[in-house]
Amino acid sequence: MEQIRKQITEFITTNFLFDESITLGVEDSLLDTGVIDSTGVLELVAFIEETYGIKIEDEEIVPENLDSINNISLYISQKLSQLTADKAAN
Amino acid sequence: MIPIKPIDLSVDLVHHFLERSARFYPDKVAIVHGKARVAYSEINTRADNLARHFLSHGVQKGDRIALLMENCVEYVISYYAIMKAGAVAVPLNSDLKPEGLRYAINDLEAKILIFGSRFDKLISSSDLDAFGLTHLIRKGPLSSLGDVVSFDAVSRFSSGNDGHEFSTLNHELSDSDLASIIYTSGSTGGPKGVMLTHRNIVDNTFSICQYLHLTEKDIQMCVLPFFYVMGKSLLNTHFAVGGTIVVNNQFAFPATVLKEMIAEKVTGFSGVPSTFAYLLHRSPLAASRDKLDSLRYVTQAGGHMSKAIKEQLRRVLPSHTEIVIMYGATEAAARLSYLESSWFADKMESIGKAIPGVELIVMNEQGKEASTGEVGELVARGSNIMPGYLNKPEATSKALAGGWYHTGDQAYRDEEGFFFVVGRQDDLLKVGGHRLSPQEIEDTLMESGLFVEAVVLGMPDEFLGNKLVILAVPSNSSCTSNEVMSFCAGRLPKYKVPSEVRFAKNLPKKTSGKIDRKGCLALFAKTVAP
Incomplete structure (x- = not known):
């Protein structure tokens, strides 16, 4: 989880946080702070799908999963656990 | 030209939309935003309080007051309060950088700025004192910014005439006075402030209400920013009929928007081409189709949307949901033409015909009306067309040459009178x-x-x-x-x-x-x- 949080923070910092004076907390809303918009969310979704090999369903593109560094990290961890469990079951 | 049918002949100033609905539907929910559900009477009372505050600060008729906020209840209160005080509402793009903000404040000679706390950093780094800005009103928790007044304090409490309905400076205001200035990005010469009079906005609003058959039963999901003329038009049309606006600033998460559309029984949804491309590509729209029972119509404007997306949208939306293609410009207070939904299948690529109150023709290079099928520039006239751009007489003369508004779009008209835009001259x-x-x-x-x-x-x-x-x-x-x-x-x-x-x-x-x-x-x- 810590590793995921680090990767997500790095991705967001590199791609969206152009203003270095902004300090983004792990719980801060990416939308409310103006860090990300709809274009950014699509980029984030593509990054997560490519990096972690998981499929994000349209219904899952919601703030509860993707609107803060913590939410994103937790969501990815859960998806990966589910993926591992599914593989084991098969 | 099809004549405009006014909703109410006594409405001739933009803030009358709010005042009329507060009189007829005082307890009706005007705005839904997150957990907030605010009635017309409350919005009107708070707008009155804010207008009194402006007047107590020496605001005069025609003064420009800038607004820098995301869509929210306070935005709506501010917008109508500014006009109640006889001033001119200037919604600014929430994406402005310090240079852009300084340009606008300077161009407007604005002395008052109302803003949301999200813009604290932009404000403090813009050195606005140097441009004559003297009064800042801020929505949000206490701030470290210096001389700032709390929005809540000035809109929740009256600063005079307690117990009396605020008397707008109606006797001093006429429908030819400026109501709003909206900046539009020009391809050359920097942003242009489009000046719109009360008459421009009121007539265009009536016209839209007329062709969309809007009533007090309509509930609009608004994901477009109010600073954009189309977003502002959604607000005014629904306030004119006593409808409800559902504000959702989370379109980045379309599943959330769809969920709220279902929960609030939304009757109308409006977007630009990218809104629909995004909805079709990454949202559960198709899966939500059976739950959108109340969705009466969707409207699309803001530029050309490809036929492929339109066809896809038709397939995905519920069959009872009408699709209305619209065309307009900031200079036209929003709208110039629309394609009636019954023609959607046959004339999908058309922008339709002129809306009530607007005359639309294709003009050829000789300055004459082009013949059927001949491509020329689309030009318009009507009571919704701006009087000009702020501080830009040359650009104004060019845009309004010969008494027509020149859209800059290349178009033709078919034998049945439908207009088709083939592209922008600049593009x-x-x-x-x-x-x-x-x-x-x-x-x-x-x-x-x-x-x-x-x-x-x-x-x-x-x-x-x-x-x-x-x-x-x-x-x-x-x-x-x-x-x-x-x-x-x-x-x-x-x-x-x-x-x-x-x-x-x-x-x-x-x-x-x-x-x-x-x-x-x-x-x-x-x-x-x-």
Whole structure:
């Protein structure tokens, strides 16, 4: 989880946080702070799908999963656990 | 010209929309935003309080008051309060940088700025004192910014005339006075402040209510920013009829928007082409179809949307939901034409016919009305057309030459009187000996089903003037350049076949959601060919 949080923070910092004076907390809303918009969310979704090999369903593109560094990290961890469990079951 | 049917003859100023609905539907929910559900009477009372505050600060008729906020209840209160006080509401783009904000404040000679706490940093780094700004009103928790007044304090409590309804300066205001200034990005010469009178906005609002058959039962999901003329038009039309606006600033998470549309039994949804491209590509719209029982119509404006997306939208939306294609400009207070939904299947590519109160023609190079099928510039006149741009007499003369508003769009009219826009004059690309409209090629590209979005650009070329290139968001990660180029070769004449395609995860957009062609060109240059 810590590793995921680090990767997500790095991705967001590199791609969206152009203003270095902004300090983004792990719980801060990416939308409310103006860090990300709809274009950014699509980029984030593509990054997560490519990096972690998981499929994000349209219904899952919601703030509860993707609107803060913590939410994103937790969501990815859960998806990966589910993926591992599914593989084991098969 | 079809005449406008006013909803109420006594309404001739923009804030009368709010005052009338507060009188007829005092307890009705006017705005839903998150957990907040605010009635017309409360919005009107708070707008009265804020207007009194303006007057106690010496605001005079015609003074410009700038607004820098995301869509919210306070935005709506501010917008109408400014006009109640006889001042001019200037909604600013929430994406402004310090230079842009300084430009606007200077151009407007504004002394008052109302803003949300999200913009604290922008305000403090913009050195606005130097531009004569003397009064800041801020929405949000206590701030470290210096001399700032709390929005809540000045809108929740009256600063005089307690117990009496605020008396707008009606006797001093006429419908030809300025109501609002909206900045529009010009292709040359910096942003232009489009000046709109009360009459411009009131007439256009009545006209839209008329052709969309809006009533107090209508509930609009608003994802477009109020600072954008289309967003502002959604607000005014629904306030004019006593309807409800559901504000949702989370369109980045479309599933959330759809969920709220279902829960609030929304009757109308409006967007620009990218709104619908996004909804169709990454949202559970198709899966939600059976739950959108109340959705009476969707409207699309803000530029040309490809036929492929329109057809897809028709397939995905519930069959009872009408699709209304609309066309307009900030200079027209929003709207100029619409395609009645009954014509959607037959004339999908058309922008329809002039709305009530508007005269629309295609003008040829000789300044005469073009004949059927002949391409020329689309020009309009009517009581909704702006009196001009702020501090830009040259641009005003050009835009309003000969008593017509020149849209800058190339169009033709068919034998049944429907207008078709073929492209923007500014976007025409000179390729070899041809002048090409990227729109036509983009439409063909979208028919391939290979893309979520695609834009055709002109890269400067020593021999051709421009060479055509594509910047596209593929619908599938396995899409290859060869696949795209062979599709083009099979569908387009040789001189219209782009020479190269590059893929991006997204196309750069303006905050209104419109494609940013300059941004696309810069991104193309940075993107590696697949």
